Amino acid sequence: MSTRPTPTPAAGTYGEASIRVLKGLEPVKQRPGMYTRTDNPLHIVQEVIDNAADEALAGHGRRIDVTLHADGSVSVEDDGRGIPFGLHPEEGVPVLEIVYTRLHAGGKFDKGAGGAYSFSGGLHGVGVSVTNALARRLEVTVWREGQVARLVFAGGDVLEPLQLRKAAGGDRRHGTTVRVWPDPRYFDSAEFPRAELTHLLRSKAVLMPGASVTLRVEKPGERAPETQTWLYQGGLRDYLLQALPAEPLIPLFEGAHHAGAAETENFAEGEGAAWCVAFTEDGALLRESYVNLIPTVAGGTHESGLKDGLFQAVRGFIELHSLLPKGVKLMAEDVFSRASFVLSAKVLDPQFQGQTKERLNSRDALRLVSACVKPALELWLNQHVELGRKLAELVIRQAQTRQRASQRVEKRKGSGVAVLPGKLTDCESRDLQWNELFLVEGDSAGGSAKLGRDKETQAILPLRGKVLNSWEVERDRLFANNEIHDISVAIGVDPHGPADQPDLSGLRYGKVCILSDADVDGSHIQVLLLTLFFRHFPRLIERGHVHIARPPLYRVDAPARGRKPAAKLYALDEGELGAILDKLRKEGAREGSWTISRFKGLGEMNAEQLWDTTLNPETRRLLPCSLGDGGPAAAEAMFTRLMGKGEAAARRELMELNGDAVEVDV
Numbered sequence: 127m128s129t130r131p132t133p134t135p136a137a138g139t140y141g142e143a144s145i146r147v148l149k150g151l152e153p154v155k156q157r158p159g160m161y162t163r164t165d166n167p168l169h170i171v172q173e174v175i176d177n178a179a180d181e182a183l184a185g186h187g188r189r190i191d192v193t194l195h196a197d198g199s200v201s202v203e204d205d206g207r208g209i210p211f212g213l214h215p216e217e218g219v220p221v222l223e224i225v226y227t228r229l230h231a232g233g234k235f236d237k238g239a240g241g242a243y244s245f246s247g248g249l250h251g252v253g254v255s256v257t258n259a260l261a262r263r264l265e266v267t268v269w270r271e272g273q274v275a276r277l278v279f280a281g282g283d284v285l286e287p288l289q290l291r292k293a294a295g296g297d298r299r300h301g302t303t304v305r306v307w308p309d310p311r312y313f314d315s316a317e318f319p320r321a322e323l324t325h326l327l328r329s330k331a332v333l334m335p336g337a338s339v340t341l342r343v344e345k346p347g348e349r350a351p352e353t354q355t356w357l358y359q360g361g362l363r364d365y366l367l368q369a370l371p372a373e374p375l376i377p378l379f380e381g382a383h384h385a386g387a388a389e390t391e392n393f394a395e396g397e398g399a400a401w402c403v404a405f406t407e408d409g410a411l412l413r414e415s416y417v418n419l420i421p422t423v424a425g426g427t428h429e430s431g432l433k434d435g436l437f438q439a440v441r442g443f444i445e446l447h448s449l450l451p452k453g454v455k456l457m458a459e460d461v462f463s464r465a466s467f468v469l470s471a472k473v474l475d476p477q478f479q480g481q482t483k484e485r486l487n488s489r490d491a492l493r494l495v496s497a498c499v500k501p502a503l504e505l506w507l508n509q510h511v512e513l514g515r516k517l518a519e520l521v522i523r524q525a526q527t528r529q530r531a532s533q534r535v536e537k538r539k540g541s542g543v544a545v546l547p548g549k550l551t552d553c554e555s556r557d558l559q560w561n562e563l564f565l566v567e568g569d570s571a572g573g574s575a576k577l578g579r580d581k582e583t584q585a586i587l588p589l590r591g592k593v594l595n596s597w598e599v600e601r602d603r604l605f606a607n608n609e610i611h612d613i614s615v616a617i618g619v620d621p622h623g624p625a626d627q628p629d630l631s632g633l634r635y636g637k638v639c640i641l642s643d644a645d646v647d648g649s650h651i652q653v654l655l656l657t658l659f660f661r662h663f664p665r666l667i668e669r670g671h672v673h674i675a676r677p678p679l680y681r682v683d684a685p686a687r688g689r690k691p692a693a694k695l696y697a698l699d700e701g702e703l704g705a706i707l708d709k710l711r712k713e714g715a716r717e718g719s720w721t722i723s724r725f726k727g728l729g730e731m732n733a734e735q736l737w738d739t740t741l742n743p744e745t746r747r748l749l750p751c752s753l754g755d756g757g758p759a760a761a762e763a764m765f766t767r768l769m770g771k772g773e774a775a776a777r778r779e780l781m782e783l784n785g786d787a788v789e790v791d792v
Contacts, residue, residue, distance in 0.1 A: 151227065151259035151282040158312045161256045166315045167200075167308035168323060170260055173253040174202040174304045179330050179419045181206025187301070188337045192327060193351070194318060196344040199263075201305040208270030208300050211277075211288060220288045222268060222277055226258045227284070254304070258282050263307040269298050281309070324354070326421065331356035332365040333419050333470050362402035362468045370466060372409030375520060376513045379403045379506055383498040384472060392493070394474040394689040399498045401432060403467045405517055415469040417476050417486050424479070426486030428471040430744035431495025437461045438496070439503035440521055447511075449518045451526075455554060457582060460525040471495055474689060475713075489738070489745045490693070528557065547612035551576045553585040563616060563635040564675065564741070565589055567642040567651050570729030571736075575641065578733030579741055585635065587616050592647075593654045597661055597769035604662060613658070621662035630665055638672050639748065641740065643727045644679040644698070656751065657769050660761060667751055676747040677728060677740045682706050683721040687713045696739050698747065 154161050163169040171192075181187040187206035194200055211222040258264050259282040268275045272293050278286035293299070310316040324341065331339040335358055342351040358364055363380050384398030415422045415429050422428070437458040444450050471491060479485040507514035546552065549572075555561055560583045566572045572588030579586060594607045604621055605611045614621055618632035640655050642648035652674060659672050666672050678696035680703045686692045690713060697703040703722070710720060725731060731739075740746050753761050767776045 151229070151255060153229070154256050154259035155282070155312075158256075158260055162260070164313055166317060166319055167260075167306075167313050168318055168326075170257040170308060171200050171202065171306060171318070172326060173257050174306065175326070175330070176420060177254060178202055178204035178206065178302070179334070182334050182337050183419055189340075190327075190330065190337070191340045191342070192323075193342040194323075194344060195305075196346045197307075198316065199305055199307040200318070201303060203301065203303040205298065205301040208268040208302050209266070211268055211270065211273075211275040211290070220277075222266065222275060222288065223284060226254055226264065226266065226277070226279060227282065229255050255282075257306060260309055260312045261306050262309045265305045267303045269293060269301050328356050329365075329414065329416065329421060330419060332358050332362060332468070333416055335359055335361040362400060362470065366402045366404055366412065366466065366468050369412050370404055370406070371412075372406045374404040375407055375464075376405060376510075376516055379503060381499070381502040381506075383502065392497070392691060393490070394691060396689070397472055397474055397494055399428070399432075399469060399471045399495045401467060401469045401495075401499060403432075403436065403465055405464050405520060406466060407464065407520065411464070412466040412468075414467070415471070415486075417471050417473055417478075417483075417491075419470075420476075420478075420483050422478075422484060422486050424485035426479070427488055427491040427744060428469060428473070428486050428495050431471075431492040431497075432467060432469050432499055433458050433462045434492065434744070435496040435499030436465065436503060438500045439507060440517065442504060443507045443514050444518045444521070447515070447518070449515065449522065451522065454522060454525050454529065455582060456521065456525050457528070457555070457560070459560075460521050460528060463524050464520060469495070492744055531557075545615075547587065547616055549588055549612065550616050551579075551586045553579075553583050554581060555583045557583075558633065558636045561585070561635045562637040562639060563587060564639045564641045565613065565655060566728070567648060568727070568729060571641070571643075571727065571731075574729065574731055574733050574736045575741065578735075578737035584741060585616070587612065589651070592651055593658060595654060595769055596658045597765060598771055601662065610658060614663075617663075617666075619663060619666070630669070633666075633671070636671065637748075638666065639675045640673070641675040641677070641728065644677050644725065645727070653768060657765055659751075660765060664758075667753065670750055670752070672751040674749040674751060675740050676749055677725070677731070677736070679703075679725060681723045681725065681735075682710075683723070684710055685715055685719045687715040 158164050162173075175190065175192065178187065178190045181204055182190065184206075187204050189203075189205045191203040192200065193203075209222050209225060211220050213219065214221050214224055217224060258279050261282075262280065263285070264279040266277050266279075274291050274293050274297060276286075276289045277284070308316065320343075327339045327341050331337065338355055338357045340353065340355045342353050344351045363378060366378065380402040382398070382400035384396055385393040386395065413429075415425060415432075417426075417428060437456075440461045441456050444456070450456065471486075471494070473486075473488055473491055473494065475488075476486055476491070477488045479487050507517075551572075553561055562583060563585045564575055564579070564587070566575050566586055566588050569588050569590070572586055575586045575588075589609055591609075593609050593613075596604060596607075596610065599607075601621055605614070616634070617638055618634040619630060638659075640652050642651040656672075659666055676698055678698055679700075680697040682695040682697065682703070684690075684693050684695055684706075687710065695706050697706055707720070711717070728736065728740075738745060
């Protein structure tokens with residue numbers, strides 16, 4: 127009997143054999159940049175350091191030792207509980223092996239009252255498994271329950287299976303040591319940035335008063351390693367005072383507040399923040415923030431909460447004592463512009479932007495930190511009135527400087543210039559940098575937007591119905607349409623202008639935001655307005671002034687679950703809705719215990735909801751418009767296909783190809 131060989135697929139063919147399934151840690155090796163920074167190996171080692179810090183944060187460790195070995199490897203040692211190494215009840219594999227070889231596996235997901243980690247920065251479950259995937263070799267040793275476990279990996283795979291022995295007399299009782307040899311193939315440079323590593327370890331010590339953090343650096347040919355140890359008993363205050371380049375204007379404002387059992391209506395028990403703030407008149411600023419000991423170098427909503435709390439308290443003090451000169455209007459940036467701070471937030475379930483965790487996106491963190499800081503500063507200011515007056519003088523000077531700088535951007539309301547449209551609810555600020563215009567679909571949504579907006583910097587222009595398709599409208603006939611006329615006059619820019627070079631000197635808003643319903647009609651209005659801007663106001667798009675606001679389509683009223691209180695959660699689309707429901711199930715919510723509401727239009731949102739989800743600069747989703755990789759030519763071809771009068775056949779083809787992707791509610 128003869129056998130026929132399996133035919134080899136011809137080059138360029140696409141069939142069943144073309145589909146490849148990446149298993150285990152292969153996705154990380156294929157696209158490491160999706161999971162970690164690839165400029166150097168620091169971040170994969172930071173994952174190990176963060177695990178050790180999480181043990182200290184949970185109250186089970188007081189020491190972290192990091193050693194840079196002469197052979198290029200790094201070891202991290204802690205005195206925590208040690209990673210469990212018994213068999214997983216469902217997988218039948220040692221837990222220690224699962225932690226280092228499976229994505230989305232770890233002890234950080236268990237957020238119940240009896241969970242292993244109530245507060246942690248590791249929530250993606252891809253931390254040390256990524257470290258293992260991008261390492262030539264990784265050794266992990268665990269001391270736990272009178273035993274010592276050792277496991278060795280190479281390239282993410284088990285090299286030496288789990289070995290167990292009884293702890294000897296000289297062994298420590300508990301803890302974990304991980305030694306990593308990063309694979310240089312995955313990184314631009316195999317060198318560790320010493321300054322960045324030193325700053326990271328020092329900040330861990332600052333945020334864990336009483337815990338010691340040590341860095342040892344071995345050098346070839348030298349017996350004793352270079353050693354640095356950080357142990358801060360004074361915490362944030364000592365750190366900020368040592369780092370400040372200038373003398374504070376007033377004594378440092380510091381505090382800490384974490385929700386207790388009686389305050390869990392809005393936040394989980396234990397959530398809160400610790401902070402130390404210094405106001406200086408000149409010099410460089412120091413600003414550092416952390417979430418569950420994870421450094422957030424790009425800031426996020428917790429920093430926005432600190433900014434909001436400081437502003438609300440200082441503005442209230444100034445108004446109470448009638449200190450504000452006539453004509454001066456305060457903004458949050460006036461208070462925040464000369465503030466140096468160290469902020470450490472504890473959030474039960476933080477949501478970060480990307481796996482590198484450099485920015486916090488959790489919307490509730492803004493309210494959490496603001497609710498902690500505002501009453502504390504109000505009390506402090508009223509107890510130190512003279513110091514409060516000094517701070518108020520600094521803030522008022524900042525506001526006056528800002529207003530003088532923005533006076534060149536004048537609002538044109540008559541005297542030879544077209545009068546602003548009567549439907550426009552304008553903002554009070556003259557500062558182009560902060561001013562925003564929202565083009566809102568419908569009068570009902572416009573009403574909610576007017577009530578929910580920040581009247582200092584946000585203007586609202588309601589649009590009645592759908593704007594004219596202006597793709598093939600001559601420039602001289604544009605103003606025959608009232609909506610287009612009102613938009614042009616409101617933004618302060620004439621379409622085209624002389625010699626197709628529009629003059630943007632009269633631009634009145636730094637951002638022009640399209641705000642329409644999250645449905646098919648809303649998408650149509652977006653396209654019509656984008657057509658107008660691309661065809662007749664192209665410089666606005668080229669310079670990044672045009673944005674699309676993204677309101678949510680769903681609201682989920684989630685019940686209390688575990689340590690998390692009841693909450694209102696918002697989803698942009700079906701995908702986010704599914705992710706929210708999956709998260710609620712993992713947190714222990716009973717199936718069907720939540721309520722899902724679908725917004726049929728912006729008019730169904732009250733002012734508070736619209737502000738929280740769509741207007742608030744700190745929590746909204748705002749999509750900037752650009753021409754894309756294809757440039758103006760590709761954009762023009764697409765607009766012609768979508769909006770051209772003689773392109774019906776092309777549009778029909780487009781709908782036939784993509785019609786199955788459209789969902790219609792009956």
